[in-house]
Amino acid sequence: MLPAQNVNVLSSDRPYVRIAQTSGWLVDPTAMLTFQQVRQQAYGSLFQPVKHEMGAFGITSSAVWIHGRVSNNATNVTYLLIEFSNIDSLSLYYEHEGQLHTVQSGSMQYKPNTFHFHGFTFELPANDGLPVDFWLRARTGNALIVPLAVATAEGIPTALAGMYVVELIYLGVVLALFFYNLLLFIWIRDKAYLWYLGYLISLAGFNLLYLRGFHYSLSPSAALFFNQYGIGMAAISYMFTIGFSILFLQSKKYAPLQTRILRVIFWLLWVPVFCLAFGWREPAIRINELCSFCIPILFIWMAIRAIRRGYKPALYFIIAWSTLLVCILLFVTTNIGVLPYGHWSFHILPIGSAVEMVLLSLALGHRYALLKKETIDMQAAHLQYAITQKDLLEDKVNLRTQELAKMMQHLRESNTVKDKLLGIISHDLRTPLGTLSGLLELLEMKALTPQEIKEFAQMARQHIKHINSTMHNMLNWSLSQMNRIETRPVKVELAQLFQLITDTYRFSAGQKNIKLEASVPPGAVVYADDHQLELIVRNLLDNAIKFTPRGGTVSLGARDAGNKVELFVTDSGNGLTSEAVYKILYGNKLYSTDGTANEKGTGLGLWLCKEFVVNNGGELRINSIPGQGSTFYFQLPKEPPAVF
Structure with missing residues (x-):
């Protein structure tokens, strides 16, 4: 059982209370525990408070049980609030007047509420000011984050303000930047602006519709869609920003290696999209987290190379992505449990991306101011490219000339061997054959004495041996030259x-x-x-x-x-x-x-x-x-x- 000091008291002076640190939390790795089991005294000691403002467990297949206690001295209804909309399944258990009450909710069971609260709300009885114990079971395929609070009806606006003031300001910044850059694109037809507009929309959609739960303002089917597949907007936003960054930084010219890497990553970003299409949310989230570290680092690396080579608009780019990278690192490290997860974690990405979007818009403005100078530089670069190609062509001609000289030398050596073989045939073979022919004629004419015939036999044997050896070697040599041996x-x-x-x-x-x-x-x-x-x-x-x-x-x-x-x-x-x-x-x-x-x-x-x-x-x-x-x-x- 929870200690008495862990009773969360609501009153007219205190209509809204965050209760994560005063509740007990139990992680069920098997996700098989039932309410009858966890309410037993044997499990009571296993419920432990969390150290931070909310329970954050990263991506896990476990179920999490929360045991809390609340009393309400102000009204007859207490609202239990879960201020995060991407939790698949929520089950609330409480007893009132001797009866067990069970309420199901979660993003898989869309239930709009009268407060337009972009999370989940449950009603608990006031119980005449006496404490009410409740048990809440949460499980999801997204990152398991449970911002837990209780409020009276009068305290709901406080919760809404804490959740959405930053996001509404962020939305205003996004809309202003969108229409400003849309007009610039219509005016100058620079494709970099078109990629940037796609990035604005997809990133804003990820932050507002998926991360902060504005999809609950849409239809039930749309709300379910964004809960299941909304993480894919992060991958799509990275695709747009890769296309934008390559054009904006002129990376083909200033950072060709990084450009090739980013193009590979661009096509790999379809992997989380396909994972989501098959219902595999965890690998999609993991890939997006990895990309959240790698892609900004590549962008900054690419911008540093560009600015070192005199491309001044890259300075805005470095500041913009350095700011967003810090925010992403804070968000991801809190999301995986390395840093404490608090309500500030929900605001860090909208704030960081808003600052980044403003800086990128300034960078685009600076880029437009340099377009004429870029045209002149491009003409000079084309001239330099032509000179470089001329030098490369000359090098290739010199190389081919050297190769031709080597081939000619090889041909001369081959001709020498050929001449030697012809000499062997004409002299080393023809001479002994001619000698043998002459000796045979003398033998036929019976012009030789017995002693001369004996000497003739020895000479003939020697010549035949020489001819046989020479022919045998020539045959083997010829076969070896034709790779037949x-x-x-x-x-x-x-x-x-x-x-x-x-x-x-x-x-x-x-x-x-x-x-x-x-x-x-x-x-x-x-x-x-x-x-x-x-x-x-x-x-x-x-x-x-x-x-x-x-x-x-x-x-x-x-x-x-x-x-x-x-x-x-x-x-x-x-x-x-x-x-x-x-x-x-x-x-x-x-x-x-x-x-x-x-x-x-x-x-x-x-x-x-x-x-x-x-x-x-x-x-x-x-x-x-x-x-x-x-x-x-x-x-x-x-x-x-x-x-x-």
Whole structure:
């Protein structure tokens, strides 16, 4: 039960009393408690007073119970007033003369009252001056705000004055500004005024029809509509003010980034409108609250950029939106319970928006005074834009010229490779084929001795080997240039591969009395394309034999390198100069020299080795000292790369 001092006494000298702080409040998160439950003594201690002038709980699905006590020594009727019209459901319970009375109200059950009070009124019996206990249950899909008061019939005008004097002044300011700016729009046809007029009407509608409940002066269906969907006018007002701000601040010129952001927000503001269309008021309110913080900050940021670049009307804009932003911050933070909610909270938005509207009208007037100067500046800007475009065009021409030069260089390099290939075909292939043809003619004429035939067979074998190797390399190179060769790594056992290759080249090595060695750790494997790896090792081994003098040594081997295996081919040949090494590894042309027995080469083999080693995740390296031989080596992975 409430303590005795919490009885709210009405009298002829005290016809109107706000009773939020002298009543008990209980939040029901389940919204399932009944009157029979909350009136029990067990719940009595759970009713606690609020610290401020009214109960404000933000957007919540909970129900709120209020237990109050009032006595009236003046008249036989006491009016319980809820001075906020956007509460969906209100249920009043009280006992009188041994009977329980229940009265339903709320915005979902429109009931006009004789006082034209834009909130909700309930009648309580005077009870011959004795205290009357009442319980009130409130629940809504809007922000749950319950400004609670009691009054006699004589005290109702006091309540009306407290509720609507500021709003009526605000309405007068809005109407004056509307007609003033409407005339300016008709006169100069500036679309910024049209956006501003839309902003005036939608913001005034939000403040007066939704927030302060003037929709109760309309028909029942209109009152219900504005209660359900009135929050959407805030989103619509932001749409209008975004359009107005972009035109007024010339933000395409002064703040292009902020302009793009605001245009995105403009279309996102349709989201709360659609939410309301589907009956989702809470997300619509949350989005509007977020926009109430973000959009003014963006406006101020945009205006600061404009004023820094010499656009003076932006100063009014900064002051206007800074004022409104402070008011919005105060309103929203009180609405979500961060700051205490009082009756001043209802007036802060109309006052702030009235000041903002006046300042924006002054800004529009200043803007009109600068229109001629703006036209001259725009012409100068167009000229500067043309100069800038000319510079950009010149930069693009220079860039395209550089790209064309690179393409020409690439074409020249391609032509060099083409010429080299033609030289290979005309010399390195035609010459041995011509030699073979001549030898065959001599053989047919039986002009050769047995010893000469034996030498002929050896020479023919050498030429055929050269032609076969050259044709094989040319085919692989051509396919690689056309991106026809795909690298398909598999597990390759090195011992088996090395055995196959050394068996193939043992005869060639024997022809020059070269000792051919192969060493590989037991079980050594790599993860690579087996065909490409075979071509790499064959070419390196072939080159080693070619450039090793008679009686020399060529070694083919592999060694462990952590998570990789290093493959190498070492010879005891003439070695390479650092310049030759650089040409082989980094040059853009085919590099070749004759072997120690005048064996011919094309350079394609090493070129393919470099490319195929890279394709398999390695890099070809060369260690060489002139006169002491060379080592060609590269590393390949033991396992395929991990896939995440």
